[in-house]
Amino acid sequence: MSTLNIGGEQLDASWFLLLxxxxxxxxxxxxLVRRNPLVILxxxxxxxNAANLALVAFSRQLLxxxxxxxxxxxxxxxxxxxxxxxxxxxxxxxxRDVEDIDDLSELRG
Amino acid sequence: xxxxxxFVAAILAVLGGLGVVVFHQPIRSVxxxxxxxLSLSVIFLLLxxxxxxxxQIIVYAGAVMVxxxxxxxxxxxxxxxxxxxxxxxxxxxxxxxxxxxxxMWALLQGxxxxxxxxxxxxxxxxVQSIAVGLFTTFLYPFELTSILLLVAAIGAIxxxxxxxxxxxxx
Numbered sequence: 311m312s313t314l315n316i317g318g319e320q321l322d323a324s325w326f327l328l329l330x331x332x333x334x335x336x337x338x339x340x341x342l343v344r345r346n347p348l349v350i351l352x353x354x355x356x357x358x359n360a361a362n363l364a365l366v367a368f369s370r371q372l373l374x375x376x377x378x379x380x381x382x383x384x385x386x387x388x389x390x391x392x393x394x395x396x397x398x399x400x401x402x403x404x405x406r407d408v409e410d411i412d413d414l415s416e417l418r419g
Numbered sequence: 420x421x422x423x424x425x426f427v428a429a430i431l432a433v434l435g436g437l438g439v440v441v442f443h444q445p446i447r448s449v450x451x452x453x454x455x456x457l458s459l460s461v462i463f464l465l466l467x468x469x470x471x472x473x474x475q476i477i478v479y480a481g482a483v484m485v486x487x488x489x490x491x492x493x494x495x496x497x498x499x500x501x502x503x504x505x506x507x508x509x510x511x512x513x514x515x516x517x518x519x520x521x522x523m524w525a526l527l528q529g530x531x532x533x534x535x536x537x538x539x540x541x542x543x544x545x546v547q548s549i550a551v552g553l554f555t556t557f558l559y560p561f562e563l564t565s566i567l568l569l570v571a572a573i574g575a576i577x578x579x580x581x582x583x584x585x586x587x588x589x
Contacts, residue, residue, distance in 0.1 A: 312532035336436035342512035390571035
């Protein structure tokens with residue numbers, strides 16, 4: 311157990327990590343269960359955010375700035391991933407209407 | 420006060436995460452994700468990460484989510500049919516994911532935290548301290564992210580170009 315002193319109150323570091331784990335798991339459910347390719351991309355963003363929360367929480371616990379720098383890097387990667395993923399989706403939707411991610415399992419237009 | 424702020428933000432974040440998974444219309448999923456990102460930014464502020472808090476709101480809730488909204492507006496409202504080729508797949512994945520959560524919970528109980536380094540909390544997480552790390556120790560990875568962004572931009576432009584039919588030209 312490691313308590314963080316925030317504004318004169320004691321918060322446990324594991325609370326932040328547990329919240330991060332719950333959000334990551336929700337994102338994983340979204341990727342596995344949902345069938346709309348757009349919603350799957352949104353769920354991936356949710357998982358990246360959960361990982362960012364864990365990085366920042368550890369950064370605060372160790373009082374080491376490197377965790378926050380890594381969170382910024384992962385935000386950059388998430389932005390790039392969203393741009394390329396959405397471009398691919400728009401390109402696919404231009405050719406045909408995709409209602410289900412299983413329609414794309416052949417990987418051809 | 421800090422504990423109350425943490426729990427309100429955490430409950431909002433979990434509800435938003437549930438909304439991302441549960442809502443059938445993609446636009447509601449995106450708006451739920453905006454709720455998650457805003458409550459996470461409050462938690463970043465609690466963890467004295469002021470710069471990450473600002474970037475989270477500007478880049479994530481601002482730019483990335485607006486991009487998602489644009490694409491949904493472009494593609495029109497697509498509803499999910501809610502049927503798949505493998506019907507048991509949904510329940511099986513929920514089962515595995517709950518097992519994953521249990522595993523992470525069990526791991527959290529045994530985490531050995533290192534004692535924190537000596538740092539000035541009034542300086543920790545400010546733009547200045549971020550910049551010192553970014554432009555000294557991590558200068559090389561920071562410059563490499565510019566190449567990553569360039570590659571992503573070129574890829575997006577290439578994918579969204581106008582199709583020229585080769586048959587018409589010959």
